[in-house]
Amino acid sequence: MPITTPHIAILDDEPEIRRILSDALEEAGYRVTTFARATEFEAALNRATPDVCLVDLGLPDRDGLAVVHRLALESGAAIIIISGRAQVQDRVTGLELGADDYIIKPFEPAEVVARIRARLRKTRSDAPRSTPQTARFAQWRAHFDRYVLSPDQGPEVPFSHAEGEVLRMFLESPNRLISRAQMQQNFGGGAGESFDRAMDVRISRLRTKLGEDPKNPRLIKTIYGAGYIFLADVTWT
Template identity: 40%
Template sequence: MPPTRLPELIYVVEDEMAIARIIGDTLEKFGYRHEVFRTAEALFHGLRHRAPDLVILDLGLPDMDGMTVLQQMRGKHSCGLLIVTGRSDTHDRVMGLELGADDYVVKPFEPRELIARVRSILRRYPGQVVLPADPAQRVAEFAGWRFAPGSNTLTSPSGQQDTLSTAEAQLLSVLLAHPNHILTREQLLGGRDVSALDRSIDLRVSRLRRRLEEDPQHAKLIKTVYGAGYLLAATVSWS
């Protein structure tokens, strides 16, 4: 028999215990494991011991601003990340997405909405990336750039190395797998249905362009095909 797969582990970072209980009860009801952390310090301690599949992060923590927590997480950890916030300012939500969050939900929220967003994010994080058995398939070269999906390392034509966030690396991997093909926003998000108001993929493309393009406003490598999607205009080889 195949090995039994444990339910996804979700870290809930929320200092208001009443809200933490609502989130925890909702996750348990739908079959997810979870742990609750009341501070950023407790979260980082937990991350050093065990990696979750998803972190649900409240921006209003008592010991550290949520945006700072988000930045530090995205530099070191590759799990999904859902912002839960009472901040109604659109700027905060957009900044969170720009810094690497996968989605957000605003308090007060319906439990069904929370679960829908949790499921959507988890579909984009199928677990650790398994490198191809063939070593010739481990590094992609395109337009002078090199990308190693096993480590999310991007090397510029001048030799400068940078580590992409998981969201950026997944997007680039899909583009590299289908060069010179128009990919819809749904395809770039792993088949997830997106509404006309869902701009998360556009924000990810924008972040990638800032890394890859000399002039992100007039992109030549990741092109917008209006009304259709995006296209990587490059020849890709694997070495």
């Protein structure tokens, strides 16, 4: 299987910062996409999830910390904050909301590249080597090594890392109730409305990709007030 080039997304409203980071990362061999506004960045996330997101906190259209928190709950991408806010509390808050690292401006581009490389190495080393990567259920195969769903008939459907985490959870416990408390324990993050909303978004996207009727889903059933049940026989290979 060919090795894909890691994709780095940069969200910063300063053109010069975007240029410096983009030049350094492209020279290091990464694929780079840049954004000046959070609305454009979040719209792009609906189409594809980058491997690493570099996020500035001082954005013109959104609170940067809110963007970081949403990314941590929904995307599954590694998150590195790059900000001029040097106070310890800013760093602590960013990391508590889900960032993996925090770099203070001004910075050396070589240091940013080095930290991204370290984060990608950690992601690869954390991946379980003996875990089955393909699951068969209903008329689908889920390929977790390629992040795609293959139907018996029709084109493959890609899914994000975050959606894959939820799908694997269901496929590893089919025909059993999975409560909100179990989800929170599995995925971390603070319990409450924000976490519940993030889970609902992931599950809604999975239902869409599985061709489910949102009013009467066959595979991912909502048990109101309790959680979810994935109704299918599953075979792992």
